[in-house]
Structure formats: structure tokens, C-alpha cells
Amino acid sequence: RDRERQGMAKNTNMRWRLPLVCLLWELAMIVLFGVFVRFGTEADAHWEEEKRDMNLTSDIENDFYFRYPSFQDVHVMIFVGFGFLMTFLKRYGFGAVGFNFLLAAFGIQWALLMQGWFHSFKDGKILIGVENLINADFCVGSVCIAFGAILGKTSPIQLLVMTLFQVTLFSVNEYILLNLLHVKDAGGSMTIHTFGAYFGLTVTRILYRPNLEQSKDKQGSVYHSDLFAMIGTLYLWMYWPSFNSAISDHGDAQHRSAINTYCSLAACVLTTMAFSSMLQKKGKLDMVHIQNATLAGGVAVGTSAEMMLTPYGSLIVGSISGIVSTLGYVYFTPFLESRLHIQDTCGIHNLHAMPGLIGGIVGAITAAAATEDVYGKEGFIKAFDFTGVYQTRTPSIQGGFQAAGIVVSLLMAFAGGAIVGGILKLPIWGDAAAENCFEDGIYWEVPEDEESDVYHMHNPDKPASP
Amino acid sequence: RDRERQGMAKNTNMRWRLPLVCLLWELAMIVLFGVFVRFGTEADAHWEEEKRDMNLTSDIENDFYFRYPSFQDVHVMIFVGFGFLMTFLKRYGFGAVGFNFLLAAFGIQWALLMQGWFHSFKDGKILIGVENLINADFCVGSVCIAFGAILGKTSPIQLLVMTLFQVTLFSVNEYILLNLLHVKDAGGSMTIHTFGAYFGLTVTRILYRPNLEQSKDKQGSVYHSDLFAMIGTLYLWMYWPSFNSAISDHGDAQHRSAINTYCSLAACVLTTMAFSSMLQKKGKLDMVHIQNATLAGGVAVGTSAEMMLTPYGSLIVGSISGIVSTLGYVYFTPFLESRLHIQDTCGIHNLHAMPGLIGGIVGAITAAAATEDVYGKEGFIKAFDFTGVYQTRTPSIQGGFQAAGIVVSLLMAFAGGAIVGGILKLPIWGDAAAENCFEDGIYWEVPEDEESDVYHMHNPDKPASP
Amino acid sequence: RDRERQGMAKNTNMRWRLPLVCLLWELAMIVLFGVFVRFGTEADAHWEEEKRDMNLTSDIENDFYFRYPSFQDVHVMIFVGFGFLMTFLKRYGFGAVGFNFLLAAFGIQWALLMQGWFHSFKDGKILIGVENLINADFCVGSVCIAFGAILGKTSPIQLLVMTLFQVTLFSVNEYILLNLLHVKDAGGSMTIHTFGAYFGLTVTRILYRPNLEQSKDKQGSVYHSDLFAMIGTLYLWMYWPSFNSAISDHGDAQHRSAINTYCSLAACVLTTMAFSSMLQKKGKLDMVHIQNATLAGGVAVGTSAEMMLTPYGSLIVGSISGIVSTLGYVYFTPFLESRLHIQDTCGIHNLHAMPGLIGGIVGAITAAAATEDVYGKEGFIKAFDFTGVYQTRTPSIQGGFQAAGIVVSLLMAFAGGAIVGGILKLPIWGDAAAENCFEDGIYWEVPEDEESDVYHMHNPDKPASP
Numbered sequence A, B, C: 001r002d003r004e005r006q007g008m009a010k011n012t013n014m015r016w017r018l019p020l021v022c023l024l025w026e027l028a029m030i031v032l033f034g035v036f037v038r039f040g041t042e043a044d045a046h047w048e049e050e051k052r053d054m055n056l057t058s059d060i061e062n063d064f065y066f067r068y069p070s071f072q073d074v075h076v077m078i079f080v081g082f083g084f085l086m087t088f089l090k091r092y093g094f095g096a097v098g099f100n101f102l103l104a105a106f107g108i109q110w111a112l113l114m115q116g117w118f119h120s121f122k123d124g125k126i127l128i129g130v131e132n133l134i135n136a137d138f139c140v141g142s143v144c145i146a147f148g149a150i151l152g153k154t155s156p157i158q159l160l161v162m163t164l165f166q167v168t169l170f171s172v173n174e175y176i177l178l179n180l181l182h183v184k185d186a187g188g189s190m191t192i193h194t195f196g197a198y199f200g201l202t203v204t205r206i207l208y209r210p211n212l213e214q215s216k217d218k219q220g221s222v223y224h225s226d227l228f229a230m231i232g233t234l235y236l237w238m239y240w241p242s243f244n245s246a247i248s249d250h251g252d253a254q255h256r257s258a259i260n261t262y263c264s265l266a267a268c269v270l271t272t273m274a275f276s277s278m279l280q281k282k283g284k285l286d287m288v289h290i291q292n293a294t295l296a297g298g299v300a301v302g303t304s305a306e307m308m309l310t311p312y313g314s315l316i317v318g319s320i321s322g323i324v325s326t327l328g329y330v331y332f333t334p335f336l337e338s339r340l341h342i343q344d345t346c347g348i349h350n351l352h353a354m355p356g357l358i359g360g361i362v363g364a365i366t367a368a369a370a371t372e373d374v375y376g377k378e379g380f381i382k383a384f385d386f387t388g389v390y391q392t393r394t395p396s397i398q399g400g401f402q403a404a405g406i407v408v409s410l411l412m413a414f415a416g417g418a419i420v421g422g423i424l425k426l427p428i429w430g431d432a433a434a435e436n437c438f439e440d441g442i443y444w445e446v447p448e449d450e451e452s453d454v455y456h457m458h459n460p461d462k463p464a465s466p
Helices: A002-009 A017-036 A047-053 A063-088 A093-119 A130-150 A156-180 A189-206 A212-218 A223-245 A252-278 A287-300 A311-340 A348-368 A377-384 A395-424 A448-458 B002-009 B017-036 B047-053 B063-088 B093-119 B130-150 B156-180 B189-206 B212-218 B223-245 B252-278 B287-300 B311-340 B348-368 B377-384 B395-424 B450-458 C002-009 C017-036 C047-053 C063-088 C093-119 C130-150 C156-180 C189-206 C212-218 C223-245 C252-278 C287-300 C311-340 C348-368 C377-384 C395-425 C450-458
Strands: A037-039 A125-128 B037-039 B125-128 C037-039 C125-128
Touching: A017 A037, A017 A093, A017 A156, A017 C252, A017 C311, A037 A093, A037 C252, A037 C311, A047 C252, A047 C377, A063 A093, A063 A130, A063 A223, A063 A287, A063 B063, A063 C063, A063 C223, A063 C252, A093 A125, A093 A130, A093 A156, A093 C223, A093 C252, A093 C287, A130 A156, A130 A189, A130 A348, A130 C252, A156 A189, A156 A395, A189 A287, A189 A348, A189 A395, A223 A252, A223 A287, A223 B063, A223 B093, A223 B223, A223 C223, A252 A287, A252 A311, A252 A377, A252 B017, A252 B047, A252 B063, A252 B093, A252 B130, A287 A311, A287 A348, A287 B093, A311 A348, A311 B017, A311 B037, A348 A395, A377 B047, B017 B037, B017 B093, B017 B156, B037 B093, B063 B093, B063 B130, B063 B223, B063 B287, B063 C063, B093 B125, B093 B130, B093 B156, B130 B156, B130 B189, B130 B348, B156 B189, B156 B395, B189 B287, B189 B348, B189 B395, B223 B252, B223 B287, B223 C063, B223 C093, B223 C223, B252 B287, B252 B311, B252 B377, B252 C017, B252 C047, B252 C063, B252 C093, B252 C130, B287 B311, B287 B348, B287 C093, B311 B348, B311 C017, B311 C037, B348 B395, B377 C047, C017 C037, C017 C093, C017 C156, C037 C093, C063 C093, C063 C130, C063 C223, C063 C287, C093 C125, C093 C130, C093 C156, C125 C130, C130 C156, C130 C189, C130 C348, C156 C189, C156 C395, C189 C287, C189 C348, C189 C395, C223 C252, C223 C287, C252 C287, C252 C311, C252 C377, C287 C311, C287 C348, C311 C348, C348 C395
Parallel strands: A037 A125, B037 B125, C037 C125
Antiparallel strands: none
């Protein structure tokens, strides 16, 4: 077959490369986990003694019960949410779900180590608990975002290489923001979305494929692939309140984050629908917008959800982000592609980059506007962790640091994306030729008898029988 | 194209109407939330002080930890459960999932306000917490139910208008039942299902389309659309124990509701399968029954699940409701359509209306049969909240009030449905002509090239062009 | 039609048999529940008094709050996880999801009774709470596993008969392991997976169909059926940490189980992808492996997850099980079929049987290697419940008993499977002829004329045939 010969021309055969990378890296994980990773006190069998030492009267005080339900929701977002959201392409469903599965499964292991060294390192060991699992999922979330930009155009090895580097850079950036700048970002508008999206956009810019229109016929959706994608959309949408509240402080902060996110997302759906209809001549709704822009409201309150943003503040932020995101799909994505040569398969610029920036800015403003009156004396200190060396920070200074966090995230994303993009450009990773992009058949065994179907599908102008 | 021209003939173009409605209403929400909605004490940053005042020793006492997991399950039921359940139609999957998404996202905002004014109003503010989010989802659930009756026959604007009115009426009805009649209805057999279903049936009666058989070919399912629908069914079925227990009292009541619902649903599956097979000549199972009637058991214990219904009582109720619901699909739906001119797309009469009535009646009987022996002295008072002015209520009187609750819900549904149906009949909302019903192409951009594709896919041996 | 005539030749008409079985059995359940099943103290309205007696200060101490979120995850695994995992067959999606639904709904009722008599029987009553619901789901999980071996080749009545017997035998085996041998097996590597898989394999061996290649064309997948199956895979994968931790002791044990399982599953994905690619000439990934072998890591830590397996131990176990499982699909399944006449539709030997054995062995070793140093004095006693008559057990003796548990489970599976297989071989259950296997049309009303439908649907104006 032509298609396969051409694929071979670029040698997309993964037979030795992919197994080698997977097995070596897994081996490395085992060795590093063996040296470094141990159970935290709340997951260790010594917990009974610990409980006594900490004067806890009940097992329910174990952090597991505060965070495990949210963890599972986040887990679903990463694997089903992102995975299925990207199945909208008519012939890349296996790659969307399957590669997302692969990179996330690898990424969470490496993230446990990287984030562990930065945040949970004690006496030479990384002590892990449910919060570490959530943070690892979060970190990988930023890789899933970047994956959205290069979806359909990269080999699984490239994705694994990108994951390795991106998780590393994510952890450094997160350390700078949370520990050095003492910034609040529980839902990750800056650390996850802004960083992940601009990182991915930079990578896809560097991997620019001038002949991508050769696979244009495969870049669209079919009826059922759009429905599969809606599974992803809805799980992301429904569980986003868990995402933004998962690592907030116990009690009111988790509660408040969930409410703010719920409100923001609800508003976002309405403005997305409004603009989707308004921007099309016949007023019809576009599934691309509904699948993506409806989620912008979750991104845009990622930093501020645990603050006293208030429900109406959340509605405002959600409304704006839905509008911005939908406008992005209609006007900005084509512009990015034609002028800036940024080929953004899933439109992560609209769903994560711009809403992420909004989220960072809203967070900075909300922090700067905080008062002891609104938060209560204790609540104020607790919300921003104004203790120890940060005892003297004022809200406006905090707002400034929050803003600095956006800038740092952007710089890290551009610099990191450029380097990683350069690495991925090396001709050794087995990516497909332009005319084979967005096609599962390159890296997956596709059900045999369907081939003739698929053949017809993609060549509607050719006769079905010779 | 013919099809589009006819659509135009009724002017289904949403370009200005839908955006206008969405944006104006969202603006109204922002203003009203700004004036009225604030965080409840458990979500407010003053929680630390509150905790001290209430003598709580741990953050785990925050209602968030009692209800958030159930809330998320309910959230999934509303958006994925109802949304995907309705994707069974071969060409209305976008409308099913997408319009459900739209109306629910709007409805929860309006419900937070309406229910807030009735139940959480304090010093001029509505104070919200996780229980309010659950109740808003519940309220919208009744709209999703009504949507099932008119699925495929209405424009998105009609759905938004219906949502506005139905949420309003729901809240009034709920207030009458819960506050004035002091009725128990944690799982909403009366407030959600009976009210929602008869409201929707009245609306669809008024919107009767005599020529609907013109789109009969699109009213069925295809193989994969039935599988998509099963996603909805299973999530509704699995999470129903969370639905019925979500707002029950802490402790035994939540625990008991979940168990009763689990039992009822399990029994319902068996009787549904039995009758589905029995009522077909060749004994084959019908997906319509499996998708819908298996859920009747959850509806039918909605009122009584938190009472001492007992596991075997639940099995009985579940068994009966599965039978009634399946019989409904086979005999009642055709009768309603041909004789009463009630066109009920999803058969909500069988899944929600009749089981809802059963639920109300079972609730009344279970309440009337309650004794201090079975509940324990304290448990008895707590279960029915026989405190304050209700201190002297006896079980049989409570049973009477429960029965009155059914009647009130029915009356509100018929009256409200008639009025709202009348409003929706106005020729300004952009609904489609009869021959364009059940067709996504009217309000959605549908992937263009699929037409010929699908043809090839299923008929590989037939030539593509005649 | 030919096909139907042949089906009739074997009389697959379920019209009276299936309803009769379903209704009689449901009636039996109602009677038995009426006689035996009552609410446990934590779900009973007397809880207020109980709370006082047990000196509990808060409703949050109710077991409901420790286990309900995990229960719901397990529930999703049983109904959506197993159900959709099996939809990979191109024409058996209804049967996969629908029959799984039927057998599980029946099985959980019977399991509540069987397990109740063995474990929750007090004063002539079975007292149930959320832990019983989890255990009933677990028990049914073993039936879902066995269903995987005979998928597509049995009638719904056969499945119900098998469920009745398998649940019974499961409960006996579980009682021997947990109560007589005092074995630990929280995630059920032995009780659920080893037992369930070898039971199912024995049954399918006895039901061997020599002419099964007559329906070979239907034994494969199509593109979208593989995506539906991925829904099942991902939900099983994501929620497996809940599965393995759901009935562990409160506190550290639940926490630890979740972490170990998370780690094992992550590693398993990488080795599965590696071997899937390595074992195919062109290095392409095979969906069968990704859908199944990625889950082996959850099975293989089922016994040891709540022990101090450590995160790196979990990575090792997960890695190995992914390799073994993938090798099994490539080399072992064809061997089993051609040489041993074991027709294993879903490859449960690779996903459950071998990883289950690994899980049992790893559990035995981990138990034997336990020291007071690693667990802490109290933690050691608590982890293995070395109290009462077991006070003097040493880790190595415990390891021996764990190993004995594997042997007992195997023997029970082989003996039980042989007997039940024999019963199912009787020619009265209405199974289909070989050429009608893997075909929904035998037991389900399938959307009638899908082939031409779709054509008509999209081209209403074009003639169906040239």
C-alpha cells in the first residue's frame, strides 16, 4: 500500500525503540523508587503510633478521607477526561486515548519523584501519601494539555521524551512559584494550564509541518467521534470542582473552591453556547466549542477558587473565559496556524493558554484585594499562609508575587518548550510523514475488516470498486 | 438542500435569539448572585472562628466531607446520566448531550437562587454550601426529565424558557411540600420525578405535533447509539444510591438510603429483563426497556429510602416498579400517543411518572407505618423531624401529609405544564418543522463528509454511486 | 433468514424460560431477604443510641463515610468497567453490557445472602451495611470475570445459573480462606481473580465448541467497539486503587492499599505497551493488550496492597504482571484454544488467572517477610489481625497459610467449574448454535435494518439500491 510505504519511508516502526524506552525507563523508576520512595506517616503501618503522637482520636483524621474522593475525580479527568476529549478526530481515537494513557502512566511515576524531591523529602526519603498522588496527576495534566497541541503528529516515543522533560520543568517551575515566590495556585491556572499550554504551543511551533494539509481530510470528526469526545468534556466539566479543591486546605478552603468552580463552569457553558451560535452564519452550534470552551471556566478560576472570589465573581470569570475561548477557536486558531505557524490540533491556546492567563490574573487581583474583614483574622493568615518569613506580606505584595508567577511560568514554558521541541525534532523518534498524521494505522493495529471501510471513508472521491 | 430549506421555512436560525437569551440571562444571574449569594459558614474563610463557636474539633465535621462524594455522583447523573441516556436516537446525539448540558448549566444557577430564597435566606443573603449545590442539581434533574418528553422536537431557546419556568415552579412546589406540609422526600419521588414527569408530559401534550410521523425514520436508534445510551443508563443506575442519600441526615439516614436504593435497583433489573423478554414474541430483550425501566427502582424508593423501608421492602418496590415501567413502554406509551396525543420521546411516563407516583405512595405508607419501636425513640423523632410545631404529629397524620404532597405535585405539574406549554407554543422560539425533528443538523454543525462514509462503511460490497 | 432458522433449530427463544427464572429467583430473594436481612447498626434508625453506647462523638464515625466513596468506585468497575470492557466485539455490545448488568444485579442480591450467612449473621439475622454492599460487588466481580471466558457463547439463562452457583461457591471459598485459614486478601487476588478466572476457564473448557470458527468473523472488533471497550478499561484502571482498598482497615491500611495499587498499575501500562509493540512484526500496538494487560497490575497486588509492599515493590509487581499478561495474549491464548480446547473470549487467563496467581504468591511472600520493625508493634498485629487464637502466628506461618489459600481457591475453581460446566451443558438453557455466537441478534432486538438505515438516514432523497 502507498500509505504504508510512505510511512516506512519515515520509518515509523516502533518495534525496538518504543519497548526499549518503556522498559529502560520503568527500570529506572523501580531503582529510583527503591532508593527514595517510602510511605508517608499516614499510609505507613506505624500510623497507630503516629495517631497517638499527634493526639488524633479517629482514623477519619487520616488525610486519605479528606482527599481520596477528590483524587479519584482528578484521576478520571486525566485518563478519561483528557483521553476521550481528544478522540474527536475520526481516525485517531486509539492514539488519543492510548497515548494519553501511556504518557500519563509514565508521567505520574516521574512526577512522584520530581515533586517528591522538592516537596516531600525527609531524611533522604520521599514520603508519599494521597496528596502526592493528586499532585502527580496534576503535573501530568500539564503534559496532557501539551499533548493536545501535537495530537496526531508525533510518535509515542516523542511523547514519552516530552513527558520526561516537561514533568521535570513543571516541578522546577512549581517549586519556584509555590516555595520561592510563595504563590497560591491550588487549581494550577499558572503551574498547570499556562505552563502546560505555552510549553505545548512552543513545541508544536518548533515541530511545524508545512505540508500538514496533506492529512487535512483526517483532521475532522465524524458523528460518533464527537460523541466520544463529549464523554471527555463532561467528565472534565463535572469533576473540575474536585480538581480545583483537591489540594486546598482542609475545611472551608476545599468547600469554597468547589463552589466557585461549580459557578464559574455553569456560567461558561452559557456564554460559550451564545458565542458559538452567534459566530456562525446560520447560528448553528459548533461541537468544537461545546467540547472545549465550556471548560475554560474551570481553568480561569484555578488560582482564585480557594480565595474569597465569591459566587458572583466566579460567574463573571466563567462568563468571560467562555467568550474568550470561543472567540479564540473562531479567530485565533486560524491566525496562529497561518501566521505564526503554530499548528494546535485541539486548540489548547483557547482552552488552556488564554484562560490560564486569565486565571493567573484573576488570582493576583483577588489576592491583592483580600482584607482581614472579608477573610477573618485567622482565615486571612491561613488562606495565604502568611506565617513564618511571610508574616509581613500584605495582600498587594502577594498580588505582585502572584503576577510574577505568571511571568515565570510563561518564561519557563517558552524556554523549556523550545529546548524540548528541538530535541523532538531529531529524526530518530519515528514520527510519521505529514500525509500520515492523524491516522491510527501508523502506530496501532486497526481492526482488519474495517480497512476497506476506512479506505472508502477517506477517499470519498475514489470509486468503491475498481 | 431540501432539508435545510424546509428548516428555514420555519426559521430555525438561532443566530441572534439564542445568544441574546443566553447572554441576557447570564447577566441577570451575575447581578442577582452579586446582590444575594454569599458563601455559607462552612465555605467561608471565617470557618475557623465558626468551628470554635460550634465546638467542632476537626475540619472533617465540615458538611463538605459528608456530602461532597454524593454531590459529585449526582452531578454525573445530571450531566452524563441524563445526557447520554438520551443519545439513543440515531441522529440526535449532539442535541441530547448538548442541550441537556445547556439547560442544566443554566438551571443550576437559577435553582441556587430560587431554592436559596426559600431555604437558605438569612439577613438578606443566600448562604450556599455543598447541600445547595446538590439541591440545585436535583431541581435541574426535574427539568432533564421533562426534556425527555420533548426531546428532538424543541429548539434550545424553548428549552431555556422551559427551564426558567420549571425551576421556578419546582422551587415553589418543593417549598410547599417540605416546609408547609412538612413532608419527607429526600430522593424526590414527588418533588423531582412526579412533578418533573407530569410537567413534561403536559408540555408535550400542548406542543402536540400531528405530523410527527414525518420524522419517524429518525425516531429509532442505531447499534452504537444504543451503546452510548447505556453509558447514561449505567451511571444513573450506579449512582442512584448517592442520589437518594445525598441530602439525608448525617449518619444512619444516608447509610440506609444508599442500601435501600441499591436493593431496589438490583431487583428492578431482574423484573425488567423478565417482562421485556416475556412481552416480545420471540422473547428477545428490548434495549429501550433495559435502558429505562431498570432505573424505575431508584425512582420508586425516592421518598422512602431514608425511612426504615428495610432491604426486602426495597426489593418488593423495585420489582414492582420494573414491571410497571416495562408494561408502560409496551402498552401505555402507544396508547398515550394515539389516544391522548401525548408524544413522549423517551417514555418518561414509564420511567419517572408512574414510578414517581409509586414512590410517593410507598413513602406515605412507610411513614404511616412508622413506630417508635422500629426507629427507636430518638431515631423516630429525627427521621421525621417531629420537633417544634410538628412535635405532636403521628405517623398516620404524616402519611396523610405525604399523600397530600403527591396531589400537590400533580396539580402544580399540570397547571404549570399547561401554562409553560402555552408559552412554548408561541411561534417565536424557532422550533423545527415536523419532518426535521430528531435531527441534529437543524441546530448543530454536523460533520460534513460523514454521509457518504457511513454508506460505504456498512455496505462495502455495494458500489458507492448508483 | 438462514441465520435465524438455525438459531431456532437450537431454540434460543427465551420468552418463557428467562422470565420464569428471573421472576422466580427474584421472588426467592424477596422471601429470603424478608426472613434474614436487616439493617446493620450503622444504617439502622437506632444509630443515635448506638453512637452513645459506642462513645462516638460524631456521625462522621459511621462506616458509611469511610467506605462509601470506594464503594461507588467499585460499583462503577463492576457495571461500567466489566460491562464496557467486553463491548470490544463488533456485534455483541448489547450482550456484553446487558448480560453483565443482569447477572451482576442478580448476583449482588444472592451474594448479600450467602456472604451474610457466613460473615454478618447475628441472632438469626443478616445485618448489612456499606461493607456488605462492597463485598457483594466483589463477589459478583468474580462472576463477571468468568463471564469473560464464555462471552458470546451462552444464553442469559446459563449466565444466571452460573451466577447462582458461582456466588455460592465463592462464598464458601472466601469463608475457608478468610475465616478458616485466616488469610489476608483485601483486593481478592485469590478469592476474586484466581477463583473467578479458573472457574470460568473450566466452565468454558467443558462447554467447548468445536465449530466455533463458524462465527470467527464476528469475534473481532471494529474501530468504535474498541473505543467503547476503552471506557471499560480506563474505569477499571482508574478505580482499581479503590477496589483494593475498599474493605481494608480504616486509616493507614486503606491509604496504603490505594498507593500500592496506583503504583503497580502505572508500571503495568509501560511494560504492556513495550511488549505489545515488541511482539508485533511492525511494532504496532495491539488494542487487545492495551485494553486488558494494563489492568494486570491491579490484580497482581490484590493481596499485598494493604501490606507494606512499598511503592517500589508495587512497581516491580506491576511491571512483571504487564509482561506476563501480554505474553499470555500473544502465546498462551492460542495454545489454550488449540491444544487444551479452552476458548477464552476475553483472555481472562491473561488478565485474571495468571496475575491472580502472581498476586497470591506476592501476598504470601510479603506476609512471610513481614517484621515488627517494618510494621511497628501495633501495626504488625493489626495488619495481619494476629489476635485471639491467631496471637501466636508468625509471619512465615502466615505466608504458608496464604499459599494454602491459593491452592484451595484453585481446587474450588476447578471442581466447581467442572460441576457447573456440566450443568450448563444440559440442552435446556437455550444457547445458540456455533454460527450464531457473538451475535446480539439472537437474544436482543437489534435496530432492524441498520445497514440500509444509515444509508437512508443520510441520503433521504437517494434511493437505497442503485
